[in-house]
Amino acid sequence: MELKRELFFSKTTRMTHFLFAFFIILAYISSGSDLLLLPHSIFGAVVLLVILLRFFWLFLGENGAKMSSFDLSLSSFKNYLLHYFSYKNTKPRNPAASLSAISMWILAIVSVFSGLIFVGAKYGSGFFGILYNANFDMHMIKELHEISSNLLVLLAGLHVVGVMSENFFKKTSIRKTMFDGKLHSDEALEQPNAVHNSIILSSAVTLVVVGWATYLFINPKNLLFDSSSNYKNYKVVAPTIAHECTECHMLYPPNLTNQKTQLEILKNLSNHYGTDASLDDATLVAITKETIDLAPQNSQFRFDKDTFLQNNQSLTTTAKWKHDHEELGDMWFEENKIKKTNCKECHSGIENGSITPYELNKYGRLLF
Numbered sequence: 001m002e003l004k005r006e007l008f009f010s011k012t013t014r015m016t017h018f019l020f021a022f023f024i025i026l027a028y029i030s031s032g033s034d035l036l037l038l039p040h041s042i043f044g045a046v047v048l049l050v051i052l053l054r055f056f057w058l059f060l061g062e063n064g065a066k067m068s069s070f071d072l073s074l075s076s077f078k079n080y081l082l083h084y085f086s087y088k089n090t091k092p093r094n095p096a097a098s099l100s101a102i103s104m105w106i107l108a109i110v111s112v113f114s115g116l117i118f119v120g121a122k123y124g125s126g127f128f129g130i131l132y133n134a135n136f137d138m139h140m141i142k143e144l145h146e147i148s149s150n151l152l153v154l155l156a157g158l159h160v161v162g163v164m165s166e167n168f169f170k171k172t173s174i175r176k177t178m179f180d181g182k183l184h185s186d187e188a189l190e191q192p193n194a195v196h197n198s199i200i201l202s203s204a205v206t207l208v209v210v211g212w213a214t215y216l217f218i219n220p221k222n223l224l225f226d227s228s229s230n231y232k233n234y235k236v237v238a239p240t241i242a243h244e245c246t247e248c249h250m251l252y253p254p255n256l257t258n259q260k261t262q263l264e265i266l267k268n269l270s271n272h273y274g275t276d277a278s279l280d281d282a283t284l285v286a287i288t289k290e291t292i293d294l295a296p297q298n299s300q301f302r303f304d305k306d307t308f309l310q311n312n313q314s315l316t317t318t319a320k321w322k323h324d325h326e327e328l329g330d331m332w333f334e335e336n337k338i339k340k341t342n343c344k345e346c347h348s349g350i351e352n353g354s355i356t357p358y359e360l361n362k363y364g365r366l367l368f
């Protein structure tokens, strides 16, 4: 026999629950691949918005959305575990559900922020772009991101197991609660009012969330991912290179490899990747000076590690380049008739010295 259940969670509360779960799943599925870093970051940013909306809903929502419906006492949790079958809830939500919900929100916030700090420090993207080039412990922040995300997913799994177990052993039909908002309780529950439970409000929340996701997809150069503050305008800071070295190909920016490699190229211009790219002495002096000023001792992209590339060696033959592009594959380049060495075909910021997963053109963005 099914126990009597009453409406307790409004449509809006149920919708934020779905949105939270849905975008966490999407963020989790899209993790781990550089090619998917843009969608992954967007899903993370959407999770953050859902938490923010849910935070306001703690105060503006119905009783079932409020903090007072959560039982966060650890002794209740202990009793709940020890006396699982006879446990009587003191709050509408049981202690396990309460603690897991709050923990998941906190873990999600930690996970999204550590992710944003990571891309800020690594690519100079977004608010945390100020950490770019600061001697930042990338390893630690990456670890924090991975641990918090994995714990979050683990807790979500335990939450599902908990729901199924309650459902099975206690016959409370709690499984249906996320759809119909009804909860079994021995005490009378205060129902959501018509505004809390309105289709208009829950649709508006959904629209805001989906709108945010769409905005970020259409416009990857946004406050969260933009790294143009680190752009260098080489036409201004290295006018001779920008003029002379773009006659036959795109501008390979001076920060792409290290100084030693680039000075080696300048020494051998008469034998330059199968052509003669010799320059008159005055121009060569100017270019050498610009190169010394702008090329780093150790390149941040590390195609050349700490040594330097051989004369006429293409970046695309380095292990690092192959590793960065292994998801594309040689066949893919042939089929799409794209020259590997024409980096700007995919990396939109490269001629300004910037390579990030958020700055990919049509061909670099395989999926959308």
Ligand code: HEC
Residues within 6 Å of the ligand: 241, 244, 245, 246, 247, 248, 249, 252, 265, 266, 272, 273, 274, 275, 276, 277, 287, 313, 314, 315, 316, 339, 341, 342
């Ligand atoms: C006369 C034409 C010409 C000029 C001028 C020229 N290059 Fe090149 N460069 C080439 C060719 C051809 C390649 C091989 C391109 C390819 O494989 O797609 C090349 C390749 C390169 C590469 C290697 C790209 C890779 O695959 O890693 C670098 C770096 C480079 N050039 C730098 C320069 C610099 C710096 C200057 C200015 C001093 C310059 N080039 C001027 C013709 C030229």
Ligand code: HEC
Residues within 6 Å of the ligand: 034, 035, 256, 301, 315, 316, 324, 325, 328, 338, 339, 340, 341, 342, 343, 344, 345, 346, 347, 355, 356, 357, 358, 360, 363, 364, 365
């Ligand atoms: C056909 C498109 C395409 C071309 C051409 C291309 N790349 Fe890429 N590159 C990608 C994609 C896609 C990725 C993976 C996504 C990412 O990490 O940015 C990538 C990744 C990278 C990365 C790693 C970025 C990171 O996440 O740390 C570097 C560095 C890079 N490319 C440099 C180059 C250089 C230099 C050239 C030219 C010699 C080049 N790429 C040519 C598509 C391309």
